Amino acid sequence: MSAYSISREWLTIPILPCASVVETLDFWVMLGYTITYKQTRPYQYGVVERGGYALHFGHVKGLDKQANSFTGCLVVVQDAAAVYNELAGRFKQHTGKVPHTGVPRMSRMKPGATRFTLTDVSGNAVIFISHGERDQEDWEAADKREQSRMMKALAVAKRFRDYKNDDVMAAKTLDVALKHRERESPKEVAEVLLMRIELANAMNDEKRVAECNAILQQLGVEEDELLLINKRYKTI
Template identity: 45%
Template sequence: MTTIPVLPCIDLDETLAFYRLLGFVVTHQQTRPNVYAALHREGAHLHFAGVKGIDPKKAFSTCLMIVPEVEELHALFADALRGAYGKIPVAGVPRISRMRKGQSRFTVVDPSGNSVIVIRRDGEAKDATKPSSKPLSRLGRALEQAILLRDFKNDDVGAAKVLDVALSKSEPCAPIERARALAARTELALAAGDRALARSLRNELSRLELTRAERAAISEELSAADRLE
């Protein structure tokens, strides 16, 4: 038994060009009696049907693509999109969600607003975004909530709001926790195109009293922001 999702499509040529960038092969294409196309990539199949009147920014059609690994595939997709768009599209439509070491999934949103969620087959194992079992400060808990919003729900706006509220409080926390929250907020600012805010956040982070080991510990989080710049 085989199940293949049929996703709505606004512009067939634009949709096929987008998925060709990602390494999909078009196996069928027609405009009459109705707009329809079929694509596949290494066992993953996607079909598209022409639908008029779709607002890509309000689309909610989604499908899952289960794969053996995600980090190399994300890098391949991101490089292809950078080559076509001049930068990695991390906001708007189309876009690709950001990826961190150890993350088990990412999302590609195509020109019609369809979300293809790419998930590692053993995605529940050792997921870097799973909540910690250790007691955390209010800021630490806010950071975990922001990570879930950012990486699982692709809600950068919600993640930014959570961090803004937590960072505005003067409650005590370990410097490394504030550093991680500032690094995460810096990346969100850059994804939203707010370079002035990103510079301000980086300046605050640089003034924190951190050990060499602590600064090394947040290097991956900072490098995510560096990649966007």
């Protein structure tokens, strides 16, 4: 994110669509934001603020929030993981769980990740990203040439999962790599399998979970090593 510099000479304020300004503002208040503007007539418009920035919302008649997958914005923060934990805690406090599917939802953030996506009640995808170079470096990891087949597959799969929220393509990437696992490092194959198991669990694919676990048991990787690797694929 180093290409972005903060300047108040020009200030752009995107306006995100909402199905209901009241419902949308209430949702963001639940997550710790403050309403700074609210209008319901003659048209619906609202603003919430937190951390020195604002989200603006305008009512769109007939908006299908379940199908709204094309609007959103980026929010650059100091520590995306800390923000994730706080927002997840607020979800649990008010709804009893952290939704990872449907609308609203939060993506599954893993240890060491630099971003997550929060989809609000109107279907807007608000992407929280840690300030600094790490986010770009993690994206570029998939383009490195001098790496093993398994490490390449992991980097590409993480790009699909964490940057594009595409679990299906992430899973397909790992499945292709696993077909060529015979000459690869057992520890690297184990890491691919553990990530594939995490994806299969997220997609409720019990059959694939069982298949991957069966392969995992045949690798001969020590249990403590598996536990250490598996920590990278647990939602924080």
